Structure formats: C-alpha cells, structure tokens
Amino acid sequence: MWIAAASLAAWLWLLVGQGFFWRTDLRLPPRREPERWPSVCVVVPARDEAEVLPTSLPSLLAQDYPGRAEVFLVDDGSGDGTGELARALAERRGGLPLTVTTPGEPPAGWTGKLWAVRHGMTLARARGPEYLLLTDADIAHEPDSLRELVAAATTGGYDLVSQMARLRVASAWERLVVPAFVYFFAQLYPFRWIARKGGRTAAAAGGCVLLRAEAAERTRVPDAIRHAVIDDVALARAVKGAGGHIWLGLAERVDSVRPYPRLADLWRMVARSAYAQLRHNPAVLAGTVGGLAVVYLAPPVALFAGLAAGSAGAALLGGLAWLVMTVTYLPMLRYYRQPLWLALTLPATAFLYLLMTVDSAVQHYRGRGAAWKGRTYTRPDAATAEESRP
Known part of the structure; x- marks a missing residue:
C-alpha cells in the first residue's frame, strides 16, 4: 500500500510539475515570413x-x-x-x-x-x-x-x-x-x-x-x-x-x-544508447530501474494484488495511480492516431524499456555497447584516453 501511495504521489507530481510533458500541442512557434530569406x-x-x-x-x-x-x-x-x-x-x-x-x-x-x-x-x-x-x-x-x-x-x-x-x-x-x-x-x-x-x-x-x-x-x-x-x-x-x-x-x-517491424529492431534502437543516457553509471542505472518499477509497474501490481488479498487501500491507490498514468498517455496516442485503449498497456511497455536499459548496460560491459551499423563506440572518457596515446 505504501509503494502504491508513493507511485500515486509521483504521478500527481508528474501530472502538473514536470512541464506538462504529456501535452502534445507544442508545434512550431508563431512565425512570419522574413523580408529576406537567409541561405x-x-x-x-x-x-x-x-x-x-x-x-x-x-x-x-x-x-x-x-x-x-x-x-x-x-x-x-x-x-x-x-x-x-x-x-x-x-x-x-x-x-x-x-x-x-x-x-x-x-x-x-x-x-x-x-x-x-x-x-x-x-x-x-x-x-x-x-x-x-x-x-x-x-x-x-x-x-x-x-x-x-x-x-x-x-x-x-x-x-x-x-x-x-x-x-x-x-x-x-x-x-x-x-x-x-x-x-x-x-x-x-x-x-x-x-x-x-x-x-x-x-x-x-x-x-x-x-x-x-x-x-x-x-x-x-x-x-x-x-x-x-x-x-x-x-x-x-x-x-x-x-x-x-x-x-x-x-x-x-x-x-x-x-x-x-520487429521487437528486435526496436530493442536495438533503444538499447544502443540507453546506458549512455545514464552516463554509464551503475548507481544511476539502479535508481532508474527502481524508479521505473515504482512509477510504472507498481500501480497495476498493487491494484490486482490488493483485489486478490482484500486490501482495499492498496487496490484503490494502485488503481488511481494507473488511471493518472493512463490519462497522461492518451494525448500521445492521439498524436500517433492509435487506439486509445493502448494507454492501458503503458506499464507493460515500460517494463520492456526497463529490460532494454538493463540490456544496454550488459552490452556495454561486454564491450558491445552503443553499437550501430557495424560500429561500436567506447564511452567518452575511454575515447579521450585513446586519443591522448602517443
């Protein structure tokens, strides 16, 4: 119940405190044709x-x-x-x-x-x-x-x-x-x-x-x-x-x-840079995995576990957190002209992204991180060291 409460609090803050990130109405800013078109x-x-x-x-x-x-x-x-x-x-x-x-x-x-x-x-x-x-x-x-x-x-x-x-x-x-x-x-x-x-x-x-x-x-x-x-x-x-x-x-x-077209294609697209996004930092990776679990995975788990165990508090808090999550995803689905019921799948998609992020870190430590079209890139500090060699 406490994890579900934390998740609901996080979603209420994300709803109003994270720059209204979920809105999709931000297009090109107001503009007028210049007197002279630049090259x-x-x-x-x-x-x-x-x-x-x-x-x-x-x-x-x-x-x-x-x-x-x-x-x-x-x-x-x-x-x-x-x-x-x-x-x-x-x-x-x-x-x-x-x-x-x-x-x-x-x-x-x-x-x-x-x-x-x-x-x-x-x-x-x-x-x-x-x-x-x-x-x-x-x-x-x-x-x-x-x-x-x-x-x-x-x-x-x-x-x-x-x-x-x-x-x-x-x-x-x-x-x-x-x-x-x-x-x-x-x-x-x-x-x-x-x-x-x-x-x-x-x-x-x-x-x-x-x-x-x-x-x-x-x-x-x-x-x-x-x-x-x-x-x-x-x-x-x-x-x-x-x-x-x-x-x-x-x-x-x-x-x-x-x-x-395939999950493998999307997996490579995300995993090639996910750990770089976390600055190749194991502590940041652990925090990200924990955050994804609490924010995205806990609501449906709390809802169904609460219903199964007869815990009305956990079910209510989990259901409310999932509802807020779902509502924030609807504008993006409209932008992509997709069925709105897909908003209910966001926790499952978040779980996929969690696995992709972990895989990105695993591939990095195996020396195969940040690979794209036949090239594999080292992290910036390793590249700098290589450049400085005589």
Missing part, C-alpha cells in the same frame, strides 16, 4: 540508407524554399550503394543542388555520424550559409518544411529549432513501443522547459535540427561533442550552454520512414 545548407549523414533514401531524399530536393538552399549528402562508408543512389535520384528528380561526398573512416574519439556531419558542415561553410539544416537520411519532409523552420527561427530569434519527427507506426510492435518512446523522451526533457532562456533543460531531435551557422561556429560543434552517442541532446546543450535560444516540439509534416 541554408542541408547536411544529411547517411550510412547504408539505400532502403529509405528513395522516399526521404526527393522530399529534401523538392523543398519549396524562396532563398538559396542546397543539399550535402555525406556517404559514411556505405556498402549498399547509398552514394550512387543519391546521385541517381538527384539526376532523375531534380530540385535543389545536391553534393554527394565521402568523409572516410572516423578517427579515434569520433562517432561516425558526427564525423560525417563535420565533413558536411565543412563543405557547407564554403557556401557561407546563415543556417544549417541537419537531418537524418530516414526523414521525409513536406515541401514547405524548410520554409516553416526558417520562418520560425527568424521570427523567434532562435539559434536552434528542432522538430521531433513523427516516427513510423505500422506494425504491432511499433504501436506498442514507438509512441511510448516519444512520451518517455518528453518526460525526461519537457519541451516547454527547453525553450526557456536561462533554463537548464536542453534537448533536440536529431532527425530535424535547424541550426544558426554562427551558433555552430561559436559553440565549436560538432568538434566539441565528437564523442557523443546521443548527439542531438549534446548539440542542444552546447548551444544553450553558450547562451543560445533553442526550441523543440512535435512535427506535423516531418516524418521518419525507417521501419522497425
């Missing part, structure tokens, strides 16, 4: 993306942008013909100018994505852009996406504007896991707190980040965050830490086209 370079890191590129790249090339814009696709050592396919798509579809380049293997201390981003940004800087759009190769943009992002940035004076792309939700496992992924992210980084000037909360969604070129120079990104596995959050922290004004919200017209 933009789009940087797309891509590694083995031939499956999704025919959908995503043409959407970038077809951007209806009134100013000067061009696209740099950085082929990060792909083995599936990503670079050749990108050139063929540009020749066939036309649109914005496209440059396809290859950076070579990343040196010690760099993640592959950030090394590719650095290479693309270096080429882009030669064009003197005022803004850089950093977007992943699996992200499809509506034709007015770039126009809307730039208008929001110039109107609000933002150094960074990021949109959480709407992830694909088609398979049964995607329906169970994907909306919860965004829900948990918003709980960790309430979007309303991110936009506060002087606040500590900072995050971005790496699939769609419009960055002021001057802010990138001032913060020395991506060099300053070259070790980061969770690069989007590190980027936002660097910009906000240097006094920049940032914004993050949910997207309406920016979508991820990458499929995660």
